Amino acid sequence: xxxxxxxxxxxxxxxxxxxxxxxxxxxxxxxxxxxxxxxxxxxxxxxxxxxxxxxxxxxxxxxxxxxxxxxxxxxxxxxxxxxxxxxxxxxxxxxxxxxxxxxxxxxxxxxxxxxxxxxxxxxxxxxxxxxxxxxxxxxxxxxxxxxxxxxxxxxxxxxxxxxxxxxxxxxxxxxxxxxxxxxxxxxxxxxxxxxxxxxxxxxxxxxxxxxxxxxxxxxxxxxxxxxxxxxxxxxxxxxxxxxxxxxxxxxxxxxxxxxxxxxxxxxxxxxxxxxxxxxxxxxxxxxxxxxxxxxxxxxxxxxxxxx
Amino acid sequence: xxxxxxxxxxxxxxxxxxxxxxxxxxxxxxxxxxxxxxxxxxxxxxxxxxxxxxxxxxxxxxxxxxxxxxxxxxxxxxxxxxxxxxxxxxxxxxxxxxxxxxxxxxxxxxxxxxxxxxxxxxxxxxxxxxxxxxxxxxxxxxxxxxxxxxxxxxxxxxxxxxxxxxxxxxxxxxxxxxxxxxxxxxxxxxxxxxxxxxxxxxxxxxxxxxxxxxxxxxxxxxxxxxxxxxxxxxxxxxxxxxxxxxxxxxxxxxxxxxxxxxxxxxxxxxxxxxxxxxxxxxxxxxxxxxxxxxxxxxxxxxxxxxxx
Ligand SMILES: Cc1ncc(C[n+]2csc(CCOP(=O)(O)OP(=O)(O)O)c2C)c(N)n1
Ligand code: SF4
Ligand code: SF4
Ligand code: SF4
Ligand SMILES: [Mg+2]
Numbered sequence: 150x151x152x153x154x155x156x157x158x159x160x161x162x163x164x165x166x167x168x169x170x171x172x173x174x175x176x177x178x179x180x181x182x183x184x185x186x187x188x189x190x191x192x193x194x195x196x197x198x199x200x201x202x203x204x205x206x207x208x209x210x211x212x213x214x215x216x217x218x219x220x221x222x223x224x225x226x227x228x229x230x231x232x233x234x235x236x237x238x239x240x241x242x243x244x245x246x247x248x249x250x251x252x253x254x255x256x257x258x259x260x261x262x263x264x265x266x267x268x269x270x271x272x273x274x275x276x277x278x279x280x281x282x283x284x285x286x287x288x289x290x291x292x293x294x295x296x297x298x299x300x301x302x303x304x305x306x307x308x309x310x311x312x313x314x315x316x317x318x319x320x321x322x323x324x325x326x327x328x329x330x331x332x333x334x335x336x337x338x339x340x341x342x343x344x345x346x347x348x349x350x351x352x353x354x355x356x357x358x359x360x361x362x363x364x365x366x367x368x369x370x371x372x373x374x375x376x377x378x379x380x381x382x383x384x385x386x387x388x389x390x391x392x393x394x395x396x397x398x399x400x401x402x403x404x405x406x407x408x409x410x411x412x413x414x415x416x417x418x419x420x421x422x423x424x425x426x427x428x429x430x431x432x433x434x435x436x437x438x439x440x441x442x443x444x445x446x447x448x449x450x451x452x453x454x455x456x
Numbered sequence: 457x458x459x460x461x462x463x464x465x466x467x468x469x470x471x472x473x474x475x476x477x478x479x480x481x482x483x484x485x486x487x488x489x490x491x492x493x494x495x496x497x498x499x500x501x502x503x504x505x506x507x508x509x510x511x512x513x514x515x516x517x518x519x520x521x522x523x524x525x526x527x528x529x530x531x532x533x534x535x536x537x538x539x540x541x542x543x544x545x546x547x548x549x550x551x552x553x554x555x556x557x558x559x560x561x562x563x564x565x566x567x568x569x570x571x572x573x574x575x576x577x578x579x580x581x582x583x584x585x586x587x588x589x590x591x592x593x594x595x596x597x598x599x600x601x602x603x604x605x606x607x608x609x610x611x612x613x614x615x616x617x618x619x620x621x622x623x624x625x626x627x628x629x630x631x632x633x634x635x636x637x638x639x640x641x642x643x644x645x646x647x648x649x650x651x652x653x654x655x656x657x658x659x660x661x662x663x664x665x666x667x668x669x670x671x672x673x674x675x676x677x678x679x680x681x682x683x684x685x686x687x688x689x690x691x692x693x694x695x696x697x698x699x700x701x702x703x704x705x706x707x708x709x710x711x712x713x714x715x716x717x718x719x720x721x722x723x724x725x726x727x728x729x730x731x732x733x734x735x736x737x738x739x740x741x742x743x744x745x746x747x748x749x750x751x752x753x754x755x756x757x758x759x760x761x762x763x764x
Contacts, residue, residue, distance in 0.1 A: 159706040166716030169680030170732035171687050174714070175498045177736035182714035193679070208676070216679035345711050371499075371736075378499070379737035382712045 156349040163189035169214030173206045177378025179369035179385060180204065180287035182342035184258075187285065187364075190352045193217035195254045196234050200227035200268055202260035203294045204287065218253065225267040227257045228275035231282045254283060254356070261288040261302035264365075265323050276332040276361040283355055284363040289370035290322070297373035305445075306438050308425045309373070315428055316438070326365055330399040335360030337399040338407075341367045343385025347396050347408055354400070367394045375424025387419040392446045395453070406453055413450065416443050457510040458647045460596060461520045463541050464529030465690070467499045469589025469627075472615060473529070474505035476593045476631070480603050480611035481509035489514055500690035500734060502539045510650075521656060523549055525599070525645045527592045530585070530692075531555035531577075532754050534566065538689055542566060550645050552595055554588045571643050573599075581630035590627045594634030601644050605635055683732070687715070691735030694756040699725050701747035709739035709748060 155161060168188040174181040180203065188195075193216035199205050201224045208219045222230035235255045241247045259268055264286035272284060291309050292298040298311040301323045312318035329337045335358045338351040348366075355362040369385050371378040388394035389408065393416060396408040417439060420426040429435045460477065464470035471492045478490025486509040493504040506520045522544045531553055533539040545551070551572040553562060559574045575591050576582070582591050597608045612631055616624040697709070702725065710718040710726050717733040718726045728739075740748045751759070 162706065162711055164707055164710060164720035166710070166719065167680075168716050169682040170715050170717050170729060171682035171685035172715070173498065173501075173685075173687075176500055176690060176714075176734035177738055178714050182712065182738075185714065185716040186711065207682075210674040211676050212682045212685060213676050214680055214682040342712070342714075379741050381714065381736065382738050382742055 155353055156346060159346050162345055162349055165189070167193065167216060169216070171212070172214050173209070174203065175370075175372045175378070177371045177381040178203075179342055179371075179381050180260075180289060180366070182381065182385075183287055183340065183348070183366040183368060184285075186342055186345050186348055187352050187366075188215075190349055191254065191256070191356065194252070195256055196220060196238075197256050197258045198222055198227050198230040198234060200224045200257070200259040200263040201294070202262060203289070204258055204260070206294070224259075224263050226271050227259050227263060227268055228271040228280070228282070228284065231255045231257050232275060232278070232280055235281055255281070257282060257284040259284075259286055260293060260300075261286060261290060261325075262292045262300045264288070265301035265325050269325075269328070272329075272363075273332065276329070276334045276363075279360055281359050282361060284361070285366065286325070286364070287366050287368040289368045289373055291370075291373050293370055293373050297370075304442075306426070306429060306442065308428060317425075317428060326397070326399070329363045329365075330404065332361070333402065334363060335400075336362040337365075338363075339365045339367070339395065339397055341385045341389060341394060341396070343369075343382045344389060344396060344408065351398060351407070354398075373425070375427075376422055380422055384419065384422050387414065387422065390414045391416045391419040392450050393419055395449070409453070413446075416446055457508060457512075457514065457516070457650055458525075458600065458645065459520045459523050460507040460525045460527060460645075461523040462505040462507070462527045462529065462592075463533055463539055464503060464589060465499070465533065465585075465692070466501045466503055467585055468529045469586040470503055470505050470529050472586075473527070473589035473593040474507050476590075476608075476611050476615045477596060478507050478509070479615050480597055480608050481507070483607050483610055484603055486510060487512065487514050489516075493519065498690065500692055501687075502533055502536065502689055512650075516651070520544075522546065522648070522651065524648055525550045525552060525596060527596055528553045528555075529588045529592055531557065531562075532692060534562065536689055538686065542568070545570065548646060548648070550599065550643060552592060552599070554582075554592060573638075573641065573643065575634060575637075581626070581633055587627060587630045590630040591634040594631030595638050596645070597631075598635045598638035599641070599643060599645050605632065608632065608635060686731050687734050688729075688731045691730075691733060692753050693735045693737055693750045694730070694753045695728060695733065695735070695737060695739050695748050696751055696756065697726055697728060698747050698749065701745050702726065702743075703745050703747075705744055708742050708744065712738055712742050714738060 168185040196218040198220050200222055288302050290302045291300050296310045299309040299318045303318045304322045306317040308317045336355050340348040340351055369381050390410050392413045397406045462470050462474045474490050478488045482488045489508040508514050547569045549570050553574050554577055555574045556577050559572045563572050597603045612628040704724045707720050710720055717729045721727050737750050740750050
């Protein structure tokens with residue numbers, strides 16, 4: 150296991166990648182980019198407990214990119230699966246069937262459909278029970294694997310398979326970070342593949358702690374967000390630079406922003422790269438909605454700065 | 457019975473084309489099967505779809521082994537063994553191909569014994585890859601000789617309802633224009649008789665020994681077996697690193713490649729694993745020294761003298 154001090158500069162990032170190639174994820178998948186960066190640090194002494202979603206296709210018998218264990222669960226119950234695996238490992242340790250150094254880290258892997266919606270009850274229960282596990286949500290802001298319907302993580306105004314009208318999705322993205330943090334678990338962090346050093350430091354920190362540790366990765370999705378795959382990382386960077394995706398962590402009862410954009414770019418710089426926001430720019434500019442989106446981001450950062 | 461096999465890549469309208477053809481046959485009073493082969497329907501990945509149509513009930517199932525017509529929506533798949541385009545083709549099989557090369561060149565290169573027709577990629581109404589699929593379905597409908605323009609037009613309308621109006625109209629026009637374009641040719645797709653199951657070559661079964669109860673779960677005991685899958689075939693654009701320009705920054709390309717397909721060698725230079733690189737071109741956009749260039753895959757493999 151890594152410690153937080155292993156990653157001082159970008160030069161310290163892993164150059165050898167251990168997640169297998171040949172996966173069925175789309176070219177340019179932002180979720181896969183995050184997973185491979187994380188796996189390089191977590192390593193193979195892990196059990197991934199995967200709820201149904203795009204990432205379940207990673208391991209379709211007899212193929213898997215993992216070097217350690219992986220297990221499939223129903224969409225709502227990955228944290229319950231993690232409890233079972235953790236308990237089994239603990240029993241094996243007590244019985245002396247495995248040595249302490251052969252213990253495995255149990256990692257729940259789910260999309261936002263599970264994390265923000267179907268699986269939130271099981272997650273809440275697992276945190277209440279102080280389960281020693283990591284939860285990794287790759288948030289592509291929709292039900293990707295089934296054709297990108299909207300989820301509780303879909304931002305306001307976005308076009309999805311189930312919000313096709315000229316105004317897009319009428320709801321607002323749920324603040325899962327705060328919901329998780331309100332449980333007072335050991336660790337909560339937001340991450341993104343486009344900021345690999347920040348990601349590596351947080352993964353290392355999560356690994357060094359025990360108890361419930363929850364990670365939320367924004368995952369630009371060329372297929373669901375309709376953009377050219379080559380822009381996947383660029384869009385991730387823009388999400389951070391425009392303040393759409395605040396990089397932060399909750400630890401020891403406090404929320405700390407780990408990367409505050411010095412001069413925030415206008416949110417349009419992020420939106421206009423994605424087909425799912427096309428209707429805000431064509432055939433007419435929807436000034437009102439664009440302003441609303443900008444205002445909400447400004448209000449968030451105002452609170453960060455002055456409280 | 458007619459048996460038409462479609463080949464293409466995700467995003468080229470292959471599945472839609474096969475459904476339109478199936479619908480047209482159905483509207484004309486045929487019994488129809490149309491189905492894509494389920495797999496990773498990802499942009500660039502080779503995909504397959506099958507249409508059977510008959511005046512009598514169809515009892516055949518599964519993939520089409522002996523096609524009367526093979527439709528290839530993207531000519532970069534022609535030399536790819538995994539795409540198995542010419543599998544089961546006989547002298548009577550018509551190959552319809554979207555390609556800017558002349559038909560004679562393909563016939564010679566691949567020793568094709570039957571007819572081959574090329575629809576140029578650059579033609580009007582073929583600006584986007586999705587429209588190549590539409591061009592193919594129009595041409596096939598005409599080459600069958602048993603489907604009218606009206607029947608095709610209805611099928612297009614029915615199957616393209618999910619597109620917005622302008623896109624549906626453009627797709628429809630592309631298909632109908634190709635239909636008209638084929639009026640000049642004498643070539644026809646001929647149906648073949650219903651085959652007896654016994655005449656089919658048996659598939660390559662892998663025998664699995666029975667295991668004891670606790671071991672029969674579908675567990676995978678080896679690491680990273682996904683590397684056996686050649687996702688490099690999905691690529692239509694190839695990133696090429698110029699090591700004289702690369703300054704071995706902090707290996708941004710290697711960190712950002714979503715596939716983990718770029719490794720750093722012992723001298724600190726990034727090396728791309730072309731067997732697995734899917735050609736997303738994230739690395740091209742992210743390299744700070746602009747050391748990575750994108751080349752069309754066909755051109756790149758020609759330059760490096762590869763046979764793919
Ligand atoms: C209980 C249940 N309902 C529906 C499904 C069908 N289903 C499979 S994957 C998926 C989408 C999951 O969305 P998300 O969790 O965001 O992951 P993504 O597909 O975006 O990676 C759905 C709805 C299911 N497997 N189980
Ligand atoms: S649909 Fe989106 S999240 Fe799913 S594999 Fe494709 S790019 Fe990744
Ligand atoms: S194009 Fe570049 S970033 Fe994309 S898969 Fe290939 S090597 Fe990786
Ligand atoms: S990103 Fe560019 S400069 Fe950096 S290692 Fe890769 S090719 Fe070299
Ligand atoms: Mg999702």
